[in-house]
Amino acid sequence: MEIESFPLPSGQPLAEAYCLRSDSRIAHLFGGHPSDEGAWQARYAYLQEKRGGRVSAESLARVLRDYNGRFGAGEQVARRIGEIAQGAPVIVGGQQAGLWTGPLLVVHKAVTIIQAAKQAESRLGRPVVPVFWIAGEDHDWEEANHAYIQEHAPRKIAILHPGGAKTSISRTRLSAAKLKDTLRELASALPDTPHKQPLLAMLEAAADESATLTDWFAHVLTHLFREHGLVLLDADDPALRKLESDMFRMLIKRGGELERAYRQAGEAIRSLGFKEQAEAAEGCANVFLFHEEPTGGGQERTLLFRRAGEFVNRRGTVRMTEDELLDIADHEPERLSNNVLTRPLMQDFVLPVLATVLGQGEIAYWAQTSEAFRLLGMEMPIIVPRMSFTIVEPHLPKQMDKYGLNFGEVVERYAVKRQAWLDEREEWAIGERFGETRARFEELYAPLIELVSSLEAGLGRLGDTNRERILREIAYLEQRAKEAHARRFDAALGQMDRVAHSLWPGGKPQERVLNAMQFCNQYGIDWVKQLLAAPFESDGRHRLVYL
Template identity: 45%
Template sequence: MKIVEEPWPSGQPLAEALINNYSSVEHLYGYNPRFDESWSNRLDYLHSSDSKRADRSKLVKVLREFNHRYNSHEAVDKALDKLALKETAVIVGGQQSGLFTGPLLVIYKAVTIIKAAQHAAAKLGQHVVPVFWIAGEDHDWDEVNHTYVLSSDLHVSRIRIPRDSDHRRPVSWTEVSHEEWEEAAQELEQLLPGSEFKESMMDVFKQAAMESATLTECFARLMGSWFGRYGLILLDSADPGLRALEVDVFEDIINRNDEMEQAYHISADEVVGLGYAPQADVARDGANLFYINDGERLLLFKQNGKFCDRKGKVAFTREELLAELMSHPDRFSNNVLTRPIMQECMLPVLGTVLGNGEIAYWALTGRAFHTLGLEMPILLPRESFTVMEGTLQKHMEKYGLSWDDVKDRDHLNNKRDSWLSEQDALHLDEQFDEIKAAFTGMYNPLIDQLGGIQNGLVKLGNANRDKIVDQIEYLRGKAKDALAKTNEAGLRHFDRIELSLFPQNKLQERVYNVFYYLNRYGEDWIDGLVNIPYDVTGTHRVIYL
């Protein structure tokens, strides 16, 4: 395995500024992840503010119950034992519980959390444990109900478990039937090529799926099977046990909602003032909380002195909402802006691992942290990788292609066309161009002469010429199709390079699922990821296998 840095534009200038131009955004964040003193200062803050967070013993009890069900491993038990100690900190990150765990970036986030915790523990001489926050309270089923693999016939193939378009239940509350699990497993099995790892890999999924009633449960079991041995603690944001510990935080958010809303708006204005676009919607009169009504997750707003949803299904005064919270805490959940606050109040967060888009919207939350007397943790970019399989390397060497050649679709297409032209011993384009030029050169003067006999012959002659030119072009197309078919093997090599590295014109990690690579390389491949040296900057790297 060879690792090469190949920086990739994030599309999120705020995320790039956090790493490369920190002084320009320092007031939006708080700690510079590249500075050693940030780590020690944040740890000192955690030790001095322990009373602001949930009771540690109760939190560990909830986490132990969840992990015993879905992530039972000796290393996880040891990590939980450490978390029970007052001085222990965590590195945390989270993602939705996607089908087959979703795109590769989910795996890379878990790997980053583990490595960042190891890095921090060594740097500080302190217990630091990894925690993965499963966003089971999210309700966007269409975002998590599918995944993609590259099939043997070079198609980016989607596997999906559908639901009605108006489905708004939290993912952790949405049941998946045995029949749906079986159908998804069969699709995956048919799409993946045979390998020495395929049977055991599919057995891992089938066992996890058949024991799971929801995507979240299956996700937790799979993540536990791969990362439990590294002590990765799993947490479901929709866990009723966790929700009971969050009541005091929800109460603060409700009581100080107007102050927090103002804080979000001021931060959004600051972001715009710096020339950036806010990456989350800071709605006017937004309460930044969800209420679950008859299983439907409704976003709350403040109107006429009440907390209500846009559909008019619920409306509470502040006192009524607080009473509802005390009676039914399981009906409340955070939105994208209050989730960072809840995470801070539940866990002793030394650092949080985020994707570039997440880093950008966290810029909106700094003042809200301060409103509740809290500090934002260290923000750590998720590591980013592209896997370059050995077969792809051979293809690229054969056609003289570099990373720079393949990372740009237009450039790769030009390389493909140039290579195909080199296979054209007849120089088809040149010959057809000459024939067209010769034909029109002889025919156009004749048309002009025919106009002297009768004006109508000019129009007829032009139409006749265009038909003949169309037929020449038709023959050119057929000849080039035949040339392409003759060189089909080489063109498929180009297709494999493009579809493997940049499916749907995106980074591989944003599309393909981990099972494709487990099928080729086995679970040792995940160990290889964990053993790649940690990079606090999250710079994109290519893994040459």
Template identity: 25%
Template structure:
């Protein structure tokens, strides 16, 4: 197992705002409630317990039971759903898009982080219950983001026309995708399991929401994961007061922008709109706007007066969908939730939202950066050890890594720092002399200084290039190892699909991840399979 630690901060793959959040920089502290550590959760429990009622719990439980009625072998999940009736039961939530066959690897890491944190909290606070929730992003509409996944340098792609929330999309055309996947994944016990999961999920379910629920359930049912589709009439009824507030008051934009003065030195992740809601149906998801004293559904002829849209909301709350600004609020209204676990981009926009929660008098959850993992085979680990390269070094940019290793391998010293200092001093003396004798020579002296220093830099680069050539085989093997672990110079977890590893390691892969990950440690995990 690797001995060197790669923190999120020194991995080189996280934004300034996330690094500053992890470092608990004072500038960001007004934008969140509590920092994620075990001790913070006791106060979070007390605060959430005081403003989450039993009526909401009852509606949540009944909705989840309805969504689970077709799933087999769901005893652990159903037991957790029953626990949600009790006021000493709380949730830890992660959310994710309905990516085809889970999409990138970090789908697993989000959910495993959530399950593991629930287990740790139960040990710390045995008098309470903690239920892991996977919030399916069924109301999203960006089909192009979710209609493919990468498998061994091949893109498995699903073509389908249509609009509206992705969770309501039919699974039409996925029989052809299955054939392409089955042909590529090959044979073997684990390959057959993957093919069966794909076939059952996408060919035996009518819509993408049900298909995704089935697949996530197969992967995590033994850990009691509860999968929620919030595109639901009963759950939206609970959110009506907040939806009405947004339609009439339109103050989420003001609340969100209050954070922008604090975030002035950071990249703003999302920008609010005057009304942060969509109007949806099976084939429609368009923004609600307010123009000339009328509510309009963008790119349609649908309009409402204020009274009409409030009546529409009362009768059909499921037609109103929160955008990225209000979706977090919806989640925290309907769940007895303590913490949201997400990626860097997600946490960046959550940090804009505390004032929105304050206006709606809803407890702001603890924000936790999900676990990140680099998976390596035993063969890759042996290569790493043989080349005497640390995991921290493998996280470096390719050019920096190669230059650094060239210097280590070389028996020569060709850092001309000493010579550079000598030249600087010599030309300082010449400049001083020129000022005292003939100032017209100062420019010539400076030009010569630049020429000499540039020549020194050129010689240094030529020597480095020559040394790279003499160690070409070793450096090529190093570059190849890094490219295997960081495909296309990016994080493995953002590209590869879990099936690439599951085919080889089966359920042991998930078990090892569950043992390895420590959600509150804030480090980049390396797992040698």
């Protein structure tokens, strides 16, 4: 396996400054940095000192055993949960549940979590457990319901929403028929390989045991990573919610102070010349409530705001006092959930977080929680940037050499490179000859327009219109000639396009588009093992992995 670094811009200057430690002014916005050896020991000592301020290890382990047991997690995961029960710290990262795995970055995040936990174990000389936090409480169905599989171009396979309330992904019930419809689409999109039927059989068996997209997602992650002891957690698990009651009470009672803390951090970020990643809306409680729709369509997840001493939603269909909301936190905490600004606080209350694995967008909005952590007497954990990969399949380097392509050209100027390759094989000088024809036509036609204009003004206007029409016809014929030339190279251009679609599908990073199932179809789960064998890096740089 060959690995090559590539400087891929993230569009997140604040996160890049954190990853590369290029701006010392931002240090107060974060906790310890992963490149500091002392930060790991200091964070572990903090966790030991503050163990009474979070969910008990034994209670947490019970919830994790029950949840992971549903997906056949196996001995390695059970052993890891046992270590949590004994007080072991964790490396945690998470993502919204998606179809099968969602985009490849989910796999990359799981790989980073496992790799970071191994490195932390060697640093501390004690067990450190990898945990994947499934954000099943999120309710953006259109973001979660699909997967892209590479054919000649990325093909989207999606599950339509079953109807009813706009509730969380983990509460959106799906029929077995809906799940299996997507499997039929997947089967038609994947080429035949020795791994195809076992893969489809695994997904079908998982579908039979899944009532939601989150269930199916958890089954697939378990299949890929159980040998490596990755422990799964669903943020919308009712049993977990019962452990979160005390933190919800704090978020409700100190909501006004937290809002000011988020604003203060936002002002600090702006003063340093960076942009805020998440909006700290005025009066926002930063807590969601699941409430029954009047139409009986189920429980909708709605964001709460503080208005005139009450908690209300934007539409005014929910209105309650602080005492009423606190009563829900005490007796029905499963009706509450976090937003992006309170989720980091809840994560640190639930888990003994040594470090958290984040993508660059997440790193940017975590900076806005720095003052909130301090307000609640907590310390932000070490942030480990998620490793970022483009997977280069074995057949691609030869094709890239054949057409003189490199990854940078595919990313930055593929259309120009493609046209230049085609132009080099154009033996008739089509563009030049049509250009000469247009120039000669203009030269011959100008005296005619001058002549008819002298006879009658209206004829001059007619002549101009006629000239433009003829030029359009010449341009049309030129385009058709160029298309005819390109058709002579259809096979080669198609091969070039497949290279580009594989490395940079739809003009976007591979990890943000393609689904892991096409790689499982081609390589089984060996490709995941190769990613896990890649050297661990905590600088957030993008890397090409040649399988």
